[in-house]
Amino acid sequence: MTGAVSTDDLVAWVRAFRDAVHAHKDELTRLDSEIGDADHGSNMARGLDAVVAELDPAPASPSDLFKTVGMTLVSSVGGASGPLYGTLFLRMGPALGTETEVDAEGLGAALRAGVEGVVARGKAEPGDKTMIDALSPALDAWDAAAAAGPAEAARAAAEAAARGRDATEPLVARKGRASYLGERSAGHLDPGATSATLLLEALRDTLAGAA
Amino acid sequence: MTGAVSTDDLVAWVRAFRDAVHAHKDELTRLDSEIGDADHGSNMARGLDAVVAELDPAPASPSDLFKTVGMTLVSSVGGASGPLYGTLFLRMGPALGTETEVDAEGLGAALRAGVEGVVARGKAEPGDKTMIDALSPALDAWDAAAAAGPAEAARAAAEAAARGRDATEPLVARKGRASYLGERSAGHLDPGATSATLLLEALRDTLAGAA
Amino acid sequence: MKKFVNDPADVLAEALRGIQAAHPDVRVDAENRVILRAEPTRAGKVALVSGGGSGHEPMHGGFVGLGMLDAAAAGEVFTSPTPDQVLAATQAVDSGAGVLHIVKNYTGDVLNFEMAAELAAAEGVQVESVVVADDVAVTDSTWTAGRRGTGTTVILEKIVGALAEEGADLAAVAELARRVSAAGRSMGVALTSCTVPAAGRPTFELPDDEMEVGVGIHGEPGRSRVKLASAREIAKLMVDPIVHDFGEPVGPAIVLLSGLGGTPLIEQYLLYGEIAPLLAEAGVDVQRVLIGDYITSLDMAGASLTVVKADDDMLRLWDAPVATPGLRWGA
Amino acid sequence: MKKFVNDPADVLAEALRGIQAAHPDVRVDAENRVILRAEPTRAGKVALVSGGGSGHEPMHGGFVGLGMLDAAAAGEVFTSPTPDQVLAATQAVDSGAGVLHIVKNYTGDVLNFEMAAELAAAEGVQVESVVVADDVAVTDSTWTAGRRGTGTTVILEKIVGALAEEGADLAAVAELARRVSAAGRSMGVALTSCTVPAAGRPTFELPDDEMEVGVGIHGEPGRSRVKLASAREIAKLMVDPIVHDFGEPVGPAIVLLSGLGGTPLIEQYLLYGEIAPLLAEAGVDVQRVLIGDYITSLDMAGASLTVVKADDDMLRLWDAPVATPGLRWGA
């Protein structure tokens, strides 16, 4: 697939993200135990179960889908990740208008709008040891690879996200609950950067499969 | 020594009992953990420390000594063992009048008065898995051996007490805290029978030493 | 041993210091280890004295104050107070109208309070005693020490304290105390052992997947050890023996669900959410509920349930003002 | 995991059921997971809404009632409630006089309350917010999420609730809330970890001879892990950073020593016996004290100390009647 991503593809992405979160639920909670409060896995799992329950009947367009996902996350997750992941999806929708298909550039622009929303809400900068450390490099990698089509862009973005996630390990957290730990937050992966990587890996796998 | 037991001997006995309780404090508490509330060792140790603090200057007679010991135990131990050991000593004194020495028969009679006091207070019968199971056979052994003098009587009493203590192991408790356990109280030595055996062993060791 | 403690031998003396520092409305007699109301007993008021081993806080010291106890004698951890302590408490609060001793049915408590009552009587103080024996986990028989006294004590102290505050005489106060005592049943479950500071390690070892049913408030092992169960099943293990023991329809009742010290309130509420429907099904008409740590067993994780059959009089007295460190309303 | 629990996923819903069963004076909106007063807000009274993750009981739901909160939104265990929950609470209690949101300074709480306030404003409800950030264990810096909100929240809810009950308007209520918030400092110590039910095992592992100093109320590890110390030394570790952070002489103050859920009252008293003289030495003139489990962290063994500098107005409002499941006097 080099061209368009359909609404169905994106629904499949969201479902794949849900499955990935369930598969990694204990790991996310374990990471959050080390520098947080041991709820990131159950928060995300609860939220994505609620999201999946809203996907039947399937939304008519990507922007409808993202609106539903965002609103459901906001109203079912709570914690820091609820408003932040919720905002990510809520801001993706408007960037897409009412189209039922989207190309690599369009999806990239939507992701960028979403991440900008997260930054506006959470005020985190790259290097603060948050989900932004996975999301932000992923955007740049997406844009650089967009010309090669969405599957390739997603592959590059997922790889960049994973690198960004890994790079959170030595960092001292400056945002979120982990920042209370000061220097003791270094030496652990950020849970939100880990779940954000799952999000981009799920997109990679979905688009690769659809290709 | 076949004849008289002096006030000093009896003071030495009380001190030896205190030392034995301290040496076996953790064991008494462990036994009380199994079928009670884990305080018999510290109860007895606290009480006997208080007693020893009252022995200077030394009491003038055995009956003074026992009165001091009994009153101090009552007012410093608490729990079931406080009033019971306290009563044991409080009742021993009056049986001895104002003599400063006492023979085997006299000491036997005093012990019997003391144990009868314990029974009157606590209503335990032999076989109820209490200190009575050590004290009661000790009395009988004492009387049987009294003619051979106090050292020999104490040896026989200590041996009988130890046998009585060991015999509490299979018993189901019918008095005191262990009785709440019903059948589960079987299979454990009674803590009070164990401390009572220490009392008679301390007497044996003291009189053997004085002999 | 993970506790806020200095020398384990000093736990009681130091905890009393904290009580005094925190609560100006009570006075701690440090020498006798007695907690009293700061104000002397009003002339003509019958005084209520209780006490027992420490480690059950807020019981009993936390229930000293208007509408409840006049004094509490605090024994060492899990060790009944001595007759001297109880006598000191009794003499300090007698206004001439007499004193009610509220005693939990443990050999040590009974013997020490008995001796104290004899001594007080010899000093001319009128003393009546009530012995609470409400723990249905224990077979009640003339062949045993009888049932332990647990949660009913708290409810009794509140109700009878209110009657004494109203000015009733010693006979009436003692009579009500016996009625409340007879109307109460309790049952406890432990998920973990407690650790007696002086012992330094858990009184019993409970594997991760087991619990003690019918545990005592001193960490005495329970009547049976069973597999760890869900809150729903545990609720049944607590409610059934109580209801069964009443034998007759219970009707209006006051209920206490007390944490044992190591169990947080969220779990107590969850458990009560399971208990409430079972009580209703069994015909217990719950009129008043108290949930929280009221009668504890050091740091034990667990809970005890108490049901007291309550007539209108008891309910009225329950609602009367009370102002103590551990229980307060209407004042 | 030794807890009174059925399915760990149902902890919150089931605990709310218990709260409703136990407390007829509050009403639980099970769908929105909001705890409200049983009576609607009196016309003209400013309403106080708080909330946060569950696992800190009695905070916040236990502080709903006369003289304190009007509603509390209960998030999942250690997870801030969603905007929908806070909005439902806000709309339910607004009498037209406006609503104060009392928010503890955690990213999740701040974001979710912020979104709720925006939504409420869009619906025409006047909302003011106060953010409590009192935990001196956390370095306060523009480069971090700032200090956590802990014990000062309880004291604030009581004092500001009393002012709202008197009929003050939203501006005055919010102004006092900010003053109390600015006047509070807290510090916590954990002897053990807590166990989040859904996680099923302790959030952190603490060796038998170590403790966490400056721990958060969600089991966030503290700023340092040190050797287990005596109560006397721990008292100093709690008092010193608070006094130091005030920087200026404290004078009259309200003090809260809260157990974290797994620490029994006897230990809290013992610890307070060590804290009181240190506070006095440092010039803190303790006017009122609250000791017990008021802001907990599930089953964590530990305690947190809060000192709020209190003027006469705050003391008067502190003493005003309050009738909630978790705090009650004068009514």
Ligand SMILES: Nc1ncnc2c1ncn2[C@@H]1O[C@H](COP(=O)(O)OP(=O)(O)O)[C@@H](O)[C@H]1O
């Ligand atoms: N200000 C922020 N901006 C971006 N991401 C953040 C921010 N604060 C926290 N996060 C992310 O949220 C994650 C934690 O989410 P979660 O555990 O669900 O919420 P909480 O911290 O409220 O328990 C962190 O690992 C981090 O990646």
Ligand SMILES: Nc1ncnc2c1ncn2[C@@H]1O[C@H](COP(=O)(O)OP(=O)(O)O)[C@@H](O)[C@H]1O
């Ligand atoms: N009624 C009784 N008669 C005689 N001895 C008793 C009686 N009740 C208890 N005891 C003895 O007391 C011992 C327990 O003493 P202790 O642990 O100090 O007191 P408590 O049971 O109050 O904690 C038991 O082991 C038993 O030997």
Ligand SMILES: [Mg+2]
């Ligand atoms: Mg978290």
Ligand SMILES: [Mg+2]
């Ligand atoms: Mg004992």
Ligand SMILES: [Mg+2]
């Ligand atoms: Mg005892």
Ligand SMILES: [Mg+2]
């Ligand atoms: Mg959280």
